[in-house]
Amino acid sequence: MKARLPQGYGGGGAANIQQLAKQAQKMQAQMDEASQELEQKEYTAASGGGAVNVTVTGKMEIKSLDINPEVVDSEDVEMLSDLVIAAVNEALRAAATDKEETMEKLSGGLNIPGLF
Secondary structure: OOOOOOOOOOOOOHHHHHHHHHHHHHHHHHHHHHHHHHHHOEEEEEEOOOOEEEEEEOOOOEEEEEEOHHHOOOOOHHHHHHHHHHHHHHHHHHHHHHHHHHHHHHHOOOOOOOOO
C-alpha cells in the first residue's frame, strides 16, 4: 500500500527544498540584523530604590554603574555588593529577555539549534 500525500504536497521535490532553503537564509539574515541591533541597545536597571543604577549593552557588557554616595557605608559593604549584583542581574535579564522575544518573533517560535 502506498502512502498518499495531501493535495499540494509532493511533486515539487527539489523546488520545495530550494524554496525552503531561501526562506531559511532570509530568516537567518533577519536574525543577524536583529542581533546587531540588539547589541547596540542599552538596558538600565536600578536596585535599592535607585541607590544603584546599572546600564548594560545588548552584548551583555556593563556600560555604566552609578552608586549613590549615601549608600556607601564602610561598615556594610555586603549590602552595597548585594545592591550592585541585583541591579546588574536585572539589567542582564532585561537584555536577554528582549533578545529572546525578538528572535522568537522572527523565527515564529521555531527552535533551530545554531540558528541564533
